[in-house]
Amino acid sequence: MTRPSSVPPPVTAVLDASSRWLPARLGEVEELLREAVAGHGENLGEDAGATLGAGGKRLRPMLVLLCAGPERSDAAIRAATAIELVHMATLVHDDVLDDAPLRRGLPTVAATSGRERATATGDLLFSRAFALLAETGDARSVALLADASVALARGELAQRRDAFDLGLDEERYLWRCRLKTGRLFECACLLGRDDEALREFGAEIGLAFQLLDDVLDVSGPPERTGKARGTDLLDGTVTLPLIEAAAADPGIREADLQALDAAGAEALCDRIAATGALDRVRAHALEMVATAKWALERAAFEPEQRQLLALVADGVVQRYS
Amino acid sequence: MTRPSSVPPPVTAVLDASSRWLPARLGEVEELLREAVAGHGENLGEDAGATLGAGGKRLRPMLVLLCAGPERSDAAIRAATAIELVHMATLVHDDVLDDAPLRRGLPTVAATSGRERATATGDLLFSRAFALLAETGDARSVALLADASVALARGELAQRRDAFDLGLDEERYLWRCRLKTGRLFECACLLGRDDEALREFGAEIGLAFQLLDDVLDVSGPPERTGKARGTDLLDGTVTLPLIEAAAADPGIREADLQALDAAGAEALCDRIAATGALDRVRAHALEMVATAKWALERAAFEPEQRQLLALVADGVVQRYS
Numbered sequence: 001m002t003r004p005s006s007v008p009p010p011v012t013a014v015l016d017a018s019s020r021w022l023p024a025r026l027g028e029v030e031e032l033l034r035e036a037v038a039g040h041g042e043n044l045g046e047d048a049g050a051t052l053g054a055g056g057k058r059l060r061p062m063l064v065l066l067c068a069g070p071e072r073s074d075a076a077i078r079a080a081t082a083i084e085l086v087h088m089a090t091l092v093h094d095d096v097l098d099d100a101p102l103r104r105g106l107p108t109v110a111a112t113s114g115r116e117r118a119t120a121t122g123d124l125l126f127s128r129a130f131a132l133l134a135e136t137g138d139a140r141s142v143a144l145l146a147d148a149s150v151a152l153a154r155g156e157l158a159q160r161r162d163a164f165d166l167g168l169d170e171e172r173y174l175w176r177c178r179l180k181t182g183r184l185f186e187c188a189c190l191l192g193r194d195d196e197a198l199r200e201f202g203a204e205i206g207l208a209f210q211l212l213d214d215v216l217d218v219s220g221p222p223e224r225t226g227k228a229r230g231t232d233l234l235d236g237t238v239t240l241p242l243i244e245a246a247a248a249d250p251g252i253r254e255a256d257l258q259a260l261d262a263a264g265a266e267a268l269c270d271r272i273a274a275t276g277a278l279d280r281v282r283a284h285a286l287e288m289v290a291t292a293k294w295a296l297e298r299a300a301f302e303p304e305q306r307q308l309l310a311l312v313a314d315g316v317v318q319r320y321s
Numbered sequence: 322m323t324r325p326s327s328v329p330p331p332v333t334a335v336l337d338a339s340s341r342w343l344p345a346r347l348g349e350v351e352e353l354l355r356e357a358v359a360g361h362g363e364n365l366g367e368d369a370g371a372t373l374g375a376g377g378k379r380l381r382p383m384l385v386l387l388c389a390g391p392e393r394s395d396a397a398i399r400a401a402t403a404i405e406l407v408h409m410a411t412l413v414h415d416d417v418l419d420d421a422p423l424r425r426g427l428p429t430v431a432a433t434s435g436r437e438r439a440t441a442t443g444d445l446l447f448s449r450a451f452a453l454l455a456e457t458g459d460a461r462s463v464a465l466l467a468d469a470s471v472a473l474a475r476g477e478l479a480q481r482r483d484a485f486d487l488g489l490d491e492e493r494y495l496w497r498c499r500l501k502t503g504r505l506f507e508c509a510c511l512l513g514r515d516d517e518a519l520r521e522f523g524a525e526i527g528l529a530f531q532l533l534d535d536v537l538d539v540s541g542p543p544e545r546t547g548k549a550r551g552t553d554l555l556d557g558t559v560t561l562p563l564i565e566a567a568a569a570d571p572g573i574r575e576a577d578l579q580a581l582d583a584a585g586a587e588a589l590c591d592r593i594a595a596t597g598a599l600d601r602v603r604a605h606a607l608e609m610v611a612t613a614k615w616a617l618e619r620a621a622f623e624p625e626q627r628q629l630l631a632l633v634a635d636g637v638v639q640r641y642s
Binding site: 090093116117119120121122123124126127128130131133134135136137138139142143145146147149150152153154156157160161163 | 411414437438440441442443444445447448449451452454455456457458459460463464466467468470471473474475477478481482484
């Protein structure tokens with residue numbers, strides 16, 4: 001496997017530390033991802049292919065593979081591919097909803113092909129995920145992924161329902177993040193290995209991942225995150241940095257998110273950052289990573305496997321994209 | 322089970338002919354549908370519930386149950402529920418894409434809750450379908466439904482790609498209908514019973530169903546179909562009635578679908594009807610029903626079961642909604 005030049009440093013650390021087996025497995029996943037979206041006659045898979053080609057950290061497949069361990073397993077490779085397909089499906093649908101122009105610095109499917117095609121492309125990716133997993137004949141895996149997908153959709157619905165509500169509290173925010181992000185990370189780990197300790201590990205790093213995402217939306221810089229600062233604010237998505245900032249600077253609660261433009265969103269980002277909220281949210285995310293690593297100690301792993309998973313846990317809060 | 326008053330006559334015929342077992346099973350499906358969209362905390366399932374409550378013919382569940390036979394089977398009831406959830410998911414997504422105001426004479430989720438929530442609601446229904454099926458531990462069923470869902474999304478993508486193309490030919494139209502409609506009917510039959518003869522039976526009645534749908538879009542009347550005439554034309558969806566009509570009246574090919582308004586769509590519907598195209602498409606659909614019944618003869622069914630399935634086949638071309 002040729003490592004893409006865009007791979008962020010913490011992921012590189014995991015790839016290096018795993019000597020040769022992880023990059024080789026990830027290469028197989030990449031190939032299966034390509035197969036999964038191709039072979040659908042003419043250029044129907046072209047939008048899906050574009051989403052795929054835009055890259056990404058492949059964090060969820062990496063978790064599946066690391067939890068499954070160094071011995072090659074066809075089931076793990078399929079599961080790793082399936083979970084990334086579900087993740088990609090939700091990204092494509094998210095971009096339809098948000099009318100987002102860019103994702104990872106490249107135009108979204110919704111922007112290039114219209115939301116009609118993007119909705120169907122998301123459905124295609126989603127269906128291929130289940131088709132791929134069902135081929136293994138492993139009903140436990142299908143059940144895990146289906147349940148995580150239900151949680152994801154519920155989280156998405158909750159986020160839409162909460163939009164523009166500056167009265168949102170931390171508890172509700174965290175509950176939503178558990179559904180929207182935590183459950184798929186948890187699922188990735190459990191797909192790799194049937195070990196209850198991994199449930200907490202996955203959920204916590206998923207939460208930490210989401211918290212950092214929300215910090216990056218406020219802090220930027222856009223040239224590293226690949227999107228404009230304040231994108232969440234413009235969508236009306238109230239996140240922990242905003243909730244924390246409003247606690248320190250109650251005037252923030254008077255902001256009219258519905259009336260916000262790009263310049264207003266940047267100004268609000270600056271005001272949030274000035275309260276020190278970003279550091280507090282980062283600290284919160286680091287605590288979650290610590291909890292995750294604590295849970296990892298209870299899982300019956302070889303030292304190398306545990307060390308690699310700990311590197312991934314650290315990586316989710318040391319990144320820009 | 323209390324039979325909904327909106328049940329169309331051919332379905333009623335099947336329900337009556339099956340004495341008591343089919344209505345009882347359909348009642349169980351209805352209950353499971355309700356459970357599948359409820360129990361997701363607060364009112365997140367409310368949009369999904371609305372889609373469910375709007376009714377529908379439950380043709381796909383009926384096919385699963387009829388193919389499975391009179392003996393009660395938990396697997397068949399779950400499969401029947403899962404396939405209807407997938408169908409509902411695609412309806413919700415279709416309405417997002419089309420910005421459709423009405424479905425079955427009632428406001429769509431997209432219209433009442435916005436397309437953001439509708440996209441997530443569709444994803445939720447879709448995920449619940451696979452979660453439900455996975456619980457049975459039957460990987461064959463999951464694979465069947467996943468493959469049909471892939472076909473559906475491909476058909477949807479193809480339809481979007483073909484939009485406004487008056488050069489579309491019958492072959493491409495039929496290929497698209499096979500993906501978009503035929504495969505899910507086929508899947509319903511195979512979920513009910515593992516019998517290769519049912520593949521052709523399901524596919525043919527699915528095609529006939531779609532052809533009649535496309536006739537009804539042109540013929541109306543709106544008070545019976547629950548939607549305005551020419552809805553497909555306004556979306557740019559070129560269907561067989563239009564293709565057939567253009568062969569008889571080449572001037573039709575000069576129509577500018579992109580510039581069409583509601584009145585223009587009605588006028589084009591009249592012009593299509595005037596060519597006799599609707600009768601030709603209806604005759605085509607009837608041939609497909611005959612092929613389906615022919616395939617049915619090869620399946621190893623008891624006479625009663627075969628007779629009920631033949632009634633469903635007849636029913637798909639004797640309906641208004």
